[in-house]
Amino acid sequence: MEEQQDQLNVQQDQEVVPKLTVPDSAPRDKFTGNAIFDVKNTSIYYGSFRAVTDVSLTVYENEITAFIGPSGCGKTTVLRSLNRMNDLIVGARVEGDIHYRGVPLYGKDVSPIAVRRRIGMVFQKANPFPKSIYDNVAYGPRINGIRGRGKLDEIVERSLKQAALWDEVKDRLNKSGLGLSGGQAQRLCIARTLAVEPDVVLMDEPCSALDPIATGRIEDLMHEIKSKYTIVIVTHNMQQATRVSDRTAFYSVLRDEHSDTRTGVLVEYGQTAQIFEDPQDSRTQAYVTGRMG
């Protein structure tokens, strides 16, 4: 991308701290699509430790929303609360409201299993099952009751194509998923997630263990599937946030001097262009210009 080349040149030529520019194609108006997630005044606890305090934001349909911020600011905690993965941790507790398409996510009758069927997750380190590539992708559909070989073949092919992995593995679908390279394994995990046709795909630093080329492929993938899914991505890489996301949420750590506790807070949330080019909060500005975190 040309802007990025200019960026790099700027970095090399000058000592000036570079400003990240956002692609022109990113939405810059006050966009109001469907609200997928409505998070209101939510705090998340692990036992007595308050990991995140008073977060409020809205995630919109068919957008890519990025969570950025320094380590320990709670962005992964918030992400995992969106598909109730925190339920797996003993002592985890969510206070506040999180609504998914108008339905309270932590309501009494809500089944976490049904939640995760709709809201999938890709992890930081690719975690293919010790099964064949085919069985990896077919796992989700199978547990949802799809048995017919023909139907499964179709789903596996479609998902692997969506994940831009089909061409590379179509001749070795019955080889173990553990034998793939890092980037391929991650795309396999994405294919696996897409196979159940979720509504939302959550991504927890999906590229942090990958080289730039593999990263680029996954970012392209994200753009391609955006029209069918809503994506929320946690990333340490600010350039990535500018490359892929429509909206960005910046989190930071709040330290309480009296009790010497730390907790994560949402500092600023808005369209990516605005966050990076015209941050309102000084902490945001410090982070995106590289002076902090």
Added chain:
Amino acid sequence: MTAASDSLAGPVDLREPSGWRRSKNQIMTVLMWLAFVIILIPLAFVLVELVAKGASAISWQFLTNNTIPPNVVPLGTGGMGAAVVGTLEITGFAAVLAIPLGVLGAVYLNEYGGNGVLARLISFMSSVMTGVPSIVMGLFIYIVWVTELGEGYSGMAGSFALACLMLPIVIRSSYEMLRLVPDSLRQGSYALGASKARVTMTVVLPTALSGIVSGALLAVARAAGETAPLIFTILIVEQTNPNLFSGPDTALPLQIFSNAQSPYVGAEARAWGAALTLVAIVFILMIVARIVTALFTRNSR
């Protein structure tokens, strides 16, 4: 929007997944709990029976009287004192033999052996050796010590057999404990100019001590309960043999075994009494092992 997928069309429905998936999950969880309940049943039965039948047989006389009456005699005369002393002495001596050797063997594996072929072979064969039937150990000592060397039956022979049994167990458990000692501790000691032996004796072993002791106690508990190795090595007697090193001896497991096979009422009662005594000894060893682990883990934090 997302591709045609029935469960996602229409208003959002986040209730439980379809009935059969939930039922299957629940059934499986119930089965797992059932497995635990199933194993509780025989344990409960044995313990209840042991206490009910054994307690009535136990008395101070039972535990200390040195004359073991013949099977025919009903409960009341004599006692198991000989067997109690035998068990304590024989198992004790076996521990004296097996524990230092086992710990040294583990020291070799972890501190000196490295990844060499010999160390890996010894480590692997120690695991394999824990699966050798105890009766084979008894036969072995019978052949070598009792017959070939002509030493005859003695408590010591029994100790040898039990020590062979304990050795691989102590090696494996000590080895696991030594592995847990962080290398930084060793480095610190080396940096002060200590030799490897000194490092091991003064830093590594003390750090791993509680785990090693606990593992050793469990090995002793196991040995105390063994019968088969004693059959061919200590024979059986009716009076306490004060001399561990010569002459046949007796021990609680042997007495239980022989009394269990006898149809007389007195024998059965004595068997239960001896069994309760043996189980009590073994339980005490196990509890002490737990206490040692708990105490020292807390201290080292």
Added chain:
Amino acid sequence: MSTVTKADPATPAGSANPLSRRRPLGDRGFQILALAAGLLVLVILVLITVTTAQQSATWFSTAGFKGIFSVQFDGQTHFGAMGVLYGTVISSVIGIIVGVPVSVGIALLLTQVVPARWGRPIVYVIDLLAVVPSVVWGLWGIIVLVPWLQKIYLDIASGVKGIPVLDALFGGANAGGASFFTAGLILAIMITPIITSLSREVIATVPVIDKEGAYALGATRWEMIRGAVWPHSQGGVVGAILVGFGRAMGETIAVALVIGDSVEVTSHLFYSGQSIASIIALEFGEANGGEFRSGLIGLGLFLFVLTILVNLVARWFVERSARRTRGA
């Protein structure tokens, strides 16, 4: 594991004192002692093999190949190993069939269902189970279990009379409490702790991230176990089961008390039988002839080799599974 390639820190280089160039005697001595202790394991195993083989020579020569492969063993005229081998294998197989579902079930319960804190009482129960001496199980078996089962066996035996397969297994006129099946039940109880604890170790090494991957796809816990946990653990659990099988084959006293006392090969599981270990334990005292004794020792050698082989395969499975998860 401590590295061998690193320079030995015990020998400081460039020291002024010439004495420090050589390793101190005590240090060397300690190493030799440790090595000797380690070698003791191999020495004992070899000695066992050699001495028992020597002592069984009479058995081999008296019975000959054909004799050893016959069924009956009475130490006088019959020296066959097959009958007792059958008893060993059948009772152990029953022990496995009954014990494995229970053991693996508890292992899964402890690692997947119950949070760590609440698991401790369950672990204590398993430890209690493990620490009860084999002779006590035998005592309870013969005094309590055998009479109680006797009635049940007789009822079953008359119930299945005439039905093809069931009658062969569970029928027969001589069905009694002291039998292969009872021995198998007691063995199941006794091998459960070791299979459970080894399986637990194996299952606990499954990476959390794999489990999360399955959950993130909307799996129920059981689906997660089947999809993410089991493929990782199956090799190791097979190894654990084999270790249990080896343990069952070698179990002497409890089996001796409840298996009955007749050497025979029969499909009737409720008939009394004899295992290799139990016959050695029960007959050794009475064995008066050199041939009898040699025969029993020979059987002991047979059992030794058998259990070594089973344990070799078992440990190989367990180690391989551990290596795989560590490497993955």
